[in-house]
Amino acid sequence: MNTTTPTFRYAAVTFDCADPAELARFYGDILGLPVVFSTDHFVLLGQEGAAGLGFNRLTDYRRPTWPDPTQEKQAHIEVGVDDLDAAEAHLLAMGATKPEQQPDPDRWRVLLDPAGHPFCISTLA
Structure with a gap:
């Protein structure tokens, strides 16, 4: 029986939206956070090794x-x-x-x- 407790780390909060790039620009400007990952459907703001703020495209937002x-x-x-x-x-x-x-x-x-x-x-x- 494995009694080791896994380690958990807070990674990000992600907001659903219609336009992830637009919302990432808004919060990036407010909080001074750069884009650390980006696709057409998802953008993550943050600093390497720190928790971030994500924005996910939802077609029926x-x-x-x-x-x-x-x-x-x-x-x-x-x-x-x-x-x-x-x-x-x-x-x-x-x-x-x-x-x-x-x-x-x-x-x-x-x-x-x-x-x-x-x-x-x-x-x-």
């Missing part, structure tokens, strides 16, 4: 409708910033959008990436 639960958000990431207002303005100029509903705008802001995934910016992270 449906944008999340947050905060409307019709099409749930599926997943989201939290991004730490020094200045909420400056970060929000920069991200909106890069193609993010800001939904009307903001649960606690003095502490964090919910934005939507170009594929509709919600993500949060906060000075707490």
Whole structure:
């Protein structure tokens, strides 16, 4: 009987989307991460030897409708910033959008990436 526990490492979080290259550009610019692997259907951002962020083409991709639960958000990431207002303005100029509903705008802001995934910016992270 083998009692050795296998080793597990966090490797990446992958978001489904219609255009992996477009979404990788958006997050790569925000987080300063280079592309480490790319095909027509998948792009992985990261640094060699570190966890990454992946983007997978889904032919029948449906944008999340947050905060409307019709099409749930599926997943989201939290991004730490020094200045909420400056970060929000920069991200909106890069193609993010800001939904009307903001649960606690003095502490964090919910934005939507170009594929509709919600993500949060906060000075707490």
